[in-house]
Structure formats: C-alpha cells, structure tokens
Amino acid sequence: MSQKFQELIDSERPVLIDFFATWCGPCKVQSSVLNTVKENIGDLARIVKIDIDQFPAIAAEYGVRGVPTLAIFKNKELLYKQSGVHDVNTLTNLLQDFAKS
Secondary structure, three states: OHHHHHHHHOOOOOEEEEEEOOOOHHHHHHHHHHHHHHHHHHHHOEEEEEEOOOOHHHHHHOOOOOOOEEEEEEOOEEEEEEEOOOOHHHHHHHHHHHHHO
16 A cells, blocks of 8 residues: 555645544544535545555554544645644645645
8 A cells, every 4th residue: 555655645736635544533524524625626636535544554654643634745745734623615725725836
C-alpha cells in the first residue's frame, strides 16, 4: 500500500486523505461532510479514505494520532494536516485554493 499511496499523492490536483476508523463516531460525521465537499469541488481534487486500522504504517508515517485526521497532498507534498471534524465550507475553500496554486 505504501508504494500505491505514494503514487496516489503524486498528483497535479490536490488529494485529500481522510484518515478514519470504523469505530469512530466523529469519523462518520466527517464522511457525510466529505460527500458534500466532493459534490462542491467535482474534479478539482480527489478525496480518499484510509482506515488507520487496516493501514497503521501509513497513519504512523504521517503522524496521525487521532481520527478523523485530514491531510491534503499535491505533487507528493503535504500541504495541510489537521485532526478533528471539518466543515463543508472550510474543506471546499481549502481544496479550491490548493487546486489553483
């Protein structure tokens, strides 16, 4: 998965990674927010969910200590990382800004 993950984040358009866990209540809230964000941004960015219980090495590599944690990458560069539930407008604006830069 690590090689595949590297290929995934090596993208010209922003890639938002949602580090989550199936047992996490706030992660379920974040998931519904991300569905709306995806509708808002269309093809400007990609949204990918990674279960920290299935891929603990990737979570550890990027310092994920709590879930949900959202990270935005572009051309393999980590542009943003923050734990906690994010709102639709914040994420939509972040992804639009990173898509332009």
